[in-house]
């Protein structure tokens with residue numbers, strides 16, 4: 001299962017005391033046969049390399065280029081979670097804004113937001129373009145952004161780049177400022193050190209009072225470890241790891257919450273709002 005909504009281990013430790021598998025990965029039509037859950041479990045047992053050291057950008061891009069450009073495709077076969085996810089994001093942002101400004105001001109549209117690892121623009125069209133005048137997009141896979149057009153539906157600039165290359169040096173100083181930089185179901189594509197470097201570049205792109213948001217699956221590995229996913233070559237991190245990386249990047253968590261209403265057999269999803277410490 002890719003770095004999108006995904007099933008957590010079925011094993012309920014209270015009932016079954018054998019070590020749970022790191023993830024039950026429902027087979028997708030696009031899933032290569034080597035992603036068989038049993039094989040994955042065996043690899044986990046044998047592979048002692050740090051999960052993030054196994055990330056391969058070419059492998060990740062090959063996977064994301066092979067999916068259908070649909071909500072189901074970007075959500076790993078769980079399109080039904082999109083509605084509740086988008087509603088949760090709207091609520092989270094509304095609370096965040098009300099905590100820092102007046103009720104009237106918090107209802108005004110933001111000027112500019114950035115949708116990172118945007119895929120087909122599910123978050124842009126379903127959420128960000130409703131709360132911001134303009135939404136810029138970062139997404140390395142061109143075929144996924146083909147349906148989006150600059151200047152239509154609130155879509156601003158489209159950067160076909162990985163987060164590791166954003167912002168591109170050619171336009172440094174001409175990107176942003178953003179009231180909101182939204183990263184959802186994509187930062188697992190970056191190894192830890194690359195993720196920290198990326199996070200460190202973001203505060204200079206923020207408008208005063210702006211937020212960086214990271215909304216991701218959380219690993220609930222029985223030993224508290226991150227989990228490598230060979231299907232899209234990503235890692236699922238623990239809550240503790242996320243907080244450690246944010247701190248190392250010089251960011252503080254100003255609000256966070258677990259997404260309510262997700263199916264119980266999927267990994268929990270947590271949303272973090274970050275600002276410079």
Ligand SMILES: C[S@@+](CC[C@H](N)C(=O)[O-])C[C@H]1O[C@@H](n2cnc3c(N)ncnc32)[C@H](O)[C@@H]1O
Pocket residue numbers: 002003004005060061064074075076116117118119120121122123138139140141144161162163164183184185186189190
């Ligand atoms: C699970 S989809 C999520 C898409 C979107 N954020 C959403 O929630 O609908 C993961 C996305 O991350 C993108 N991605 C893969 N590697 C990336 C990288 N290095 N930097 C940014 N995005 C990446 C994929 O192409 C894909 O569009």
